[in-house]
Structures are given as C-alpha cells and as structure tokens.
Amino acid sequence: MKLSEEIFLFYLKTSQSLEMINRKLGIRDQLFYYIRQIFPMSGLYVIGSSLNGFGTNNADMDLCLMLTSVELDQRTDAIPILRAVKDVLENLNCVTDQCLIETAKVPILRIMFKSEDGGNMQLDMNVNNSVGVRNTHLLYYYSNFDWRFRPLVAIVKEWARRRAINDASRSSFTSYSLVLMLIHYLQYGVEPPILPSLQQCYKSHFDDSIDVRNLRMTDPLENEPNETFWETKNSSSLCDLLLGFLEYYSYRFNYESSAISIRMGRTMSRVEVMACQELPLQWSCIWIEEPFTRMNTAHSVYNTMIFELIKQTFMGSFETLNTSLNLNAFLTEPPLHLLARPTSIGLNDAITQEITESDQPNE
Template sequence: GHHVSSQRMRSRRRELRTRHDITSFAPQFISIYESLTPSEEEKEKQKQLLQSLEKLIIKEWPNAQLHLYGSCANSFGASSCDIDVCLAISDGEIDKSKILLRLAEILQSDNLQDVQALTRARVPIVKLKDPATGISCDICINNILAVVNTKLLRNYSQIDHRLRQLVIIVKHWAKSRGVNDTYQGTLSSYAYVLMCIHFLQLRRPAILPCLQEMQPTYMVTVDGIECAFFDQVQKLEHFGSVNRESIAELLWAFFSYWAYHHDYANNVISVRTGGIISKQSKDWTRRIGNDRHLICIEDPFELSHDLGRVVDKFTIKILREEFERAAEIMQYDPNPSVRLFEPY
C-alpha cells in the first residue's frame, strides 16, 4: 500500500544528496518523459477525429464550434489519452440534455462506437469511441471556462520546456501511486498542473512568470468571469533560462516542497497571483458543506473554486505520505527513477 519504510531511509541521512548528485539522474527522467509523450502520428489521428466530428455537428448546428480542451490540448497529455471536446452553442437559452441526446443520435447513426449520453453527470457529456483509431472522446456543451483555462496552461507550457517535463512525470507518478482520482478523494490532473506551474513561478530565479499579473493581451468574459492574461508567450521564451536547474532537481524540490515546506494549515497556492495567499483571505478556514480545504489550490479564473476540496481527512494523509515517500526516494534511493513509479 501507501506505506513508507521511513525508518530505514532516515538512518541513511548521512548520504544526503547534493544538487550535483541529483542532476546525474536527469537523463533517466528525460527518457521516461520521452517514452510518455504522444507521437506525431497519434496527434494527427486526434486531429482527424476532431475534423470528422466537426463535419457531423455543423450539419445539425451550423453556428456551433468544437474546441479541444484538457490534456489533448494543454500539451500535458501522455500517449493514448482520450480527447476532451467542448461543443460551443451560443443560441441563447439551451437545453443541454436535449442537445446531448440529439448529438448521441447523430453520432450513433454515423457508426461511432459505445455512444452514451450521460445527461445527469456533474458535467453532462456524450461519450464515444472511434472504431478507426480506437480513440475515445467525451463531448461536453458550453464548458468555455475549461477551454480558456486549457489555453492558459498551454501558454505556460510554451514558456519553458521544463514545465511539460515536470507535469508529465508528476502525472505519471500520481497515476502509478493511485493519487490522481477525484472520486477517491485525491487530486485531478488539472490540480497537479496548477501545482507544477505555481512551483516554477516560485523558483529563484523564477522559471515561469505570472501571466495573469502581466499586461493582458488576451481577454474574454465567460459566464460573467473576466479572464485576462498575457498570451504572447513567444516573447517570453528565454524567461526561465537564467535558472539552470535540471528536471531531476526540480522533481526533488517539488516533492520536498509538498512533503516538508508547504504550510497546509494556512496557505493557498495561487497561479493567478504567482504566489501564496492565505486561507484567511479566501475564507477557506473551515469546512463548509463538503468543501474541507485541507490542501488549497485556487482555480485561476473561478476564484471560489478550491481544487483541493475533494480531499478529506483520510486522503490528505495518503497524499502527504506519498509526497514524503517521493521526496525520500529522490533524496536517498539508489534508483529513484524506478522506485518513484512503483505501483502502490
């Protein structure tokens, strides 16, 4: 299970690794990262599926648009990931259930497989599978905020390649260790991406800027929320280059931040401000309904939204033990790139 033999590891404290030692593991992490990233061929197949869906949908709703969001569009997808699609329909008041059911009908008659309308889910969707490519796809309606936060994440990934490396490796770790499942009270991939961005904003010298604190070049209002940030990221491609830390050093520091340095009792991490803010200032100091705020991750646009709210008093322990396990492995294990991803 999630257990650590920390006793044994602590007795080896003397062999504390230096930055130099850690960096010698970088090539191993890079090759794990490379084995996880999707091929061009895979990306091409996803694009083709999107285009064929577009054709079908335009026939029925001429003013509709399809947007990709989530890991297939934010650059943090591992290979063979499913695609998340948002159908944007702007015709005033709409009945989502009705549209989803009609959409399912259309897709079914086009021979797509396993078509299913989940109209009662928290985010109602139609699921389908493309028999030609084997790619699965979820289609939701008018979830424009997700499309916009996907763009923010992608823009961050275009500033420094170490963000993509860090996220893909952290997601792989979280999936291997069973701590990437909101239904089980652990964190979503989206939450892990925000944790990684925040972490790189806080490195000194900083590896990432805070795009929402800069002069905005991209502005939209979605569901009454103003989303504004600097998106001319090609101008920032050297931003992080003063900082020479390797991916191995960053992983080590990331896990030790969440294991030993984060102040869970008082702090909220905030990509929006590029720093840490207090639970007090958000009024996230006590449990309200099901939101417990035991680990606080502010959504960059939906400011009342704590992505850590799914974590409860049992799963916070599991999470923190996993961060400690990972930090200790990075510090002491002779083979960190193997042990880190051992199935739990």
C-alpha cells in the first residue's frame, strides 16, 4: 500500500544514521576523559532517543553521569557535582558554552559542544537519574522487537510535533509519553498483539534491582525456564497500524477510568494505580505509568481544555487519514490554535520532564 511505503520512507529519511550515533558516542568518550579525572569511579551514559532506537540526525544528546548505585538528593547533591563538571570542562576548546539549570527538579548541565568538523550539538547532562538509563535500555529492546515499531514512532512523533501536542511546556505530551502510548496500543489495542510486555516476558533481564551500570544492550533476550517464546501473528501494515493507533485513542481508550501500563501489557484501573502509589494519586487528564518508577509520565497534561483539544486532534487526524490515505495531508493539518498558547508550566519544568521521562529522556 502506498501509505505504508510513504511511512517507511519517511522513517528511513529521518532516522539517526550510524555515523551520527558514532559521533555522539565519540563526544561522550571525549567528555568522559576529562570527567573521570575528578570522578574516577563514575560512568557516563547516553540516554534517550540518541540510543534507544528512535533518534534522528537533528536530535541533541542527553547524558547521565552515574557516580553510585545509591539514590542522590537532586537538590543537595547533584548541583555541586555538576558545578565540578562545569569547571573541568570550562577551558576545553570543544565546549563553547555551558549553563547549569539548578531550578529544575532534576538539575542539568547544558553543554554546547563544537566538534572538529565545525558541527554544533547541545548536550544535557544529569547526575544519577538512573531511571533514564533503565528506560533507554528497555525502549531499545522494544525498538528491535518488531520492524514496524520504529517507523510508527517516527511518524507519530512528527505528527505530534506538527500538531503541537508534543510539548510538555504547553500542557501536552513528552516524546517519551507518546512512545509509551504507541507501545501500549501494540500490546493491547490490536488483536492479536504485536508487542508483549518485555518486563513480564523477560523478568530477569529488566529487573529494576539490577545496577544500571551492569545493563548491556548487546545481551540477547532469553526466556526464563517455563516461559513461552513470544511470536506475533499480526501481519497488519504500517497504514493499518497508524490508523488503528489514532482510532484507539480517539474512540476506544477510556481516559477517565483506565491507565496505560506497558509494564503490565494492559490497561490498569484507578484502584490498581492507587495501590502502586506511596503518595496521594494525582490522576491528571491521562495516566501513563512510567515502567520503573510507576509515576505518571503524562503529569504535564493537566489542562482540561487543552486535553479536549488533544483528543479532537486525534479524532480529526484519524478522519483525515482514514478518508484520504494521504500522508502529506495528515502531516500538514494546522494545529488547533489553543495548543500554541503557553500555560503556567515553566521552561525548567519542561526540561525536567524531558530529562526524567525521556524519549529523551529526551528529545
């Protein structure tokens, strides 16, 4: 089908090249050479879309500096560490500017890096935000589980960006939340399912008690004894799956009573979600469970008026695509005007959400 071909060609055109991945890893190694002089027992990890399989050549890079397996207080411990890193990088010719953002919930050091070929890249570094390493590891395996998943993520993220529903600072979704929504649809919204819950099928591989410094993306997924090998019998095209994704969140998903959980591979009720929470539940407009912390990755979606516009965007885009089967028409519809208005959420909060929730933790 033409639309399926167009989706796949869009993915091929925009996906991160091997050259860009190697460039980012080289920058990481270059910075780590200096950082380990003051923190010799540390590790510096690329997180988010740069490494989880959903990156583009235009994306910046997110980094996590791990010093210990013990959780650090981000307000009292992370900032002095980032200041020390800032000082050690201050005089490097390849670092043209640095900004320490201290007011965010997860402080970050924003670094402007200039490589020898003259290319510039923005780097955001946090300290000991281990969930970013874990969900990068998890999403990488999802991205390789079925060949259709990466092209679908690419087109959904581009659509959401153009329709102005991919901006946490404007009470809409982070890229990470959109990816989790798509995983959930492929787990639960199609029949037969295309993706399993990797955390249920491969419990030892994604055990959240594992030190993140021991996570390896080169390790194959192996079934535990008495576990069944997962194999989907769903042969739906990219066209059908994109339409199904839009239809599912337009008409079938119950936002008021159901939560998304890729950890469980299904929806969860409010009662189940509350049972997982140590703090009082803040349901917001939609609940998307972070698969390791079990908090709501969509807490930025709090404005009910804007959320109604988001749902209208899903419905309108579904009707447009279902009628025309035209990718260009689907991508060039203008955003609903209220989504372009800033809300009370601040820039630093938006940055924090990108760091802690990552597609990155990104993007």
